[in-house]
Amino acid sequence: MISSKTLSAALARIASHTEAASEELCSADGALGDGDLGITVSKGFAEAAATDLPEDIGMALLAIAKAFQRVSSSSYGTLLATGFMAAAKMEKGKTKIDPAGIPGLVAAARDAMMARGKGHLGDKTVLDSLDAVANALDHAPLEEMINVAIAAAAETAEQYRGKPNKLGRARMFGERSIGLLDPGQLAFLRIVEALRA
Amino acid sequence: MISSKTLSAALARIASHTEAASEELCSADGALGDGDLGITVSKGFAEAAATDLPEDIGMALLAIAKAFQRVSSSSYGTLLATGFMAAAKMEKGKTKIDPAGIPGLVAAARDAMMARGKGHLGDKTVLDSLDAVANALDHAPLEEMINVAIAAAAETAEQYRGKPNKLGRARMFGERSIGLLDPGQLAFLRIVEALRA
Amino acid sequence: MKKILNNPADYVDEMLEGMVAAHPGTYAQPVRRVIARAAGAKKGKVGIVTGGGSGHLPIFTGYVGTGLLDACAIGDVFASPSAEQMAEAIRLADGGAGVLRLYGNYGGDVMNFDMAGEMAEMEHDIRTTTVLLTDDVVSAPKEEAEKRRGVAGMVYAFKIAGAAAERGDDLDEVTRIAQITADACRSIGMALTPCTIPQAGKPTFEIGETEMEMGMGIHGEPGIWRDAIKPADEIAEEMLERLMADQPLAKGDRISILVNSLGATPAEELYILYRHARKKLDALGVEIVMPLVGRYATSMEMTGATITVIKLDEELESLLKAPAECAFWRV
């Protein structure tokens, strides 16, 4: 069972892992966009990790969403805030997340983010990563969940490498985006990787 | 005796010699000013050399002055125009310059240029070169005049190298101008050198 | 880093403080990173807000002023402001007649402004509408024109919609006019050098001495393709050709044209571009109204230029010529 404490510890790990990956993400975004993704992600998680989370897990997730809104209003930050907000709504009033509910939370985040960003699956964005992770987790054994999520995120990124970006700034690069990782999918991989340690 | 034809031939030689020295003069001026002197001088003499000179030597000198005014209105170009104008006034109505009159012509140019530019001898400018040449030519044998002029121009430039500039843009460099040749004195040396060949 | 600044983290806040201090009769900053008219919202007038990153002056925040914008939310250099700041801008712009959100089509900005609109509606009961600029012709093909990004065309939209609001048009009418204006704008950009985002501290891209970026946005990102530097006339020719391929111009059409420096390119060179554009349009019999040549939408100290053409009808033309005043522009 995941409590606010567990969440805080995970945020701290993500913050340090994405901080380390910041340059990599900025340069991936630089090749297809404005080069700010590493800063967006690491700043957002640092702010979230530094936030005192309430015990109510719904309110904790809301606090994380707000942290993102405060410091990173680039697309990715806003989308993550939207995702956390959707999860917050589902968990309001509880003090623990039941791992069995996780695939549903990821799917809810995915749907809210699709609505907010008007994106579609297959556009080569973080949405595809969320979708893959939600599906993979659905039947995963508890102790395998993190590895399964990492594998799904990694596969998604690699699988879309060969396709063109259809949304966001990267769309403008058209065919030239083929062969490049989507920065948002790569960032998502770095985020779930951090859950391991 | 110097006719308009002789003058034209000399202008052509000066034009080609100062064209070759253009970069040197620009960089000397760049160190103490705006770096345009090479262009000013070579453009001015090229324009003068390309001008059809009338037989009346005064009118020929006037045409040279006008050529300078047309194409080079930096300080040096304006000063040379002023100098040629002064000489023009003295030679009006003649068709030859008597070499014996040359020191007087140089001195007249010097004085007109002093009046126009409000400069003084000793300011480390082309005025000092003109003054030295006028004086040195005063008793020079005819066949030695060019060599005497070159020597005087060269000595003046070297002699002032160790002194600070007191006029024009170079003045602003104050003590830092010590050790550097005055670009205008150097240009004058290149001009008289061209008379040799 | 060859910039005049103190701590890069303070760049935007110090810049805004200086701007408001220099023009206290024009600008106020009632909430951090939200600039509003010094005189406050005008009762009964439709408000117009925009928002976007810093580093584009006069865009975005410079155009707050009479006959122009009412408020603007400002982010870090080239970064979207937060939804919360945008909601504050909406609140500050509201004079009771509703608020138009008028800004450039960028993913992050759209998501945040949508959220901001929802917040303002929920919290303050303010009716809002949206018009997006999508004037950069090379950022998507004509069939997907709604996906194009917004660049210097914003200047015309602020001016024309601002004039409509100032004369007392209601929200639907201001929105309609803003949309017609946005639809009538076409832009294209080119750049010779990158710029440096203060917090990054290094140039946004690398480019050779003889190359130029074509299809330049205003966020320091590389252009859409790269070409060898060409003579100014050929650059202007190509830019106009691409604009006219998207929105044909014919004898008798009335347009305005904005030849805009991305920052470092001097006015002298804008006039060299304008000279060719003018010749070409004259030859076609196209009438130029109130041409704008200068720095209207920049990317810090980038070397480069954009050209925007707006096709005018009578109404747009009269609104374009209506009086307006901010610290950067007076009509």
Place this chain on the structure above:
Amino acid sequence: MKKILNNPADYVDEMLEGMVAAHPGTYAQPVRRVIARAAGAKKGKVGIVTGGGSGHLPIFTGYVGTGLLDACAIGDVFASPSAEQMAEAIRLADGGAGVLRLYGNYGGDVMNFDMAGEMAEMEHDIRTTTVLLTDDVVSAPKEEAEKRRGVAGMVYAFKIAGAAAERGDDLDEVTRIAQITADACRSIGMALTPCTIPQAGKPTFEIGETEMEMGMGIHGEPGIWRDAIKPADEIAEEMLERLMADQPLAKGDRISILVNSLGATPAEELYILYRHARKKLDALGVEIVMPLVGRYATSMEMTGATITVIKLDEELESLLKAPAECAFWRV
């Protein structure tokens, strides 16, 4: 060369052609390289002419306009126009009440303008006077202040003398006011990068990534000394200290201040400089009137800034605030 141009030799002529084409209601070029008011000289009004090199827009020629200059002779980039062109400018500016030659103190310009004055007097019987700007405090010590060069202070001189002429003052009075204005101006400049003169095709000097030029003129030449780049506040502090050492300011003094970009430096960074200047002057109790922050006197695409302070009396202040209009500035 990273510039937008055609043949470098045509740079100035094409630029002027574009400028006049863009603003036909403001500028005319009746004689090559001489810009005059489109409406021509105003009968009975004192004319004001200036002249200087190209590459400084809006200086020099941009300030031809109502309440400002009447005509301007333009040279190549950073090069003096010819005496003949200056004489033409004087002739075009003459409305029968005489002409003031108002320009910056540069050896070449002074010699040529003196000749031009003699020509105009001889050929057209026009009475002329001269006022030279010598506002750059670091270009000569106070004891030799008359040897200083003229920089951005020209903007104030054009504005104030222009207003005096426009209201109908006679030549002696306009000259007196212009001289008081010139005497009240103090300027200083700094730069981070050089610029490129089109016909030279390479930067005017070399400078390291962490260095800045101090005591910068406006002709692309190196500064008077070199320093390590410092925070903006320290740069503003040092510049103001040097201006105030030359012309002390005290509680109750009224001044205007111009924080000017040499070209590439964006408005954002000018406001950061202004912010510090304002704080410092506020602390001293000095009142700032109509501060100017922007691009008023440039050196092509140079990165850097100048600060000019003018100490105002009641008369200068009212003339500074009087209406004026050219394509680059409206008061």
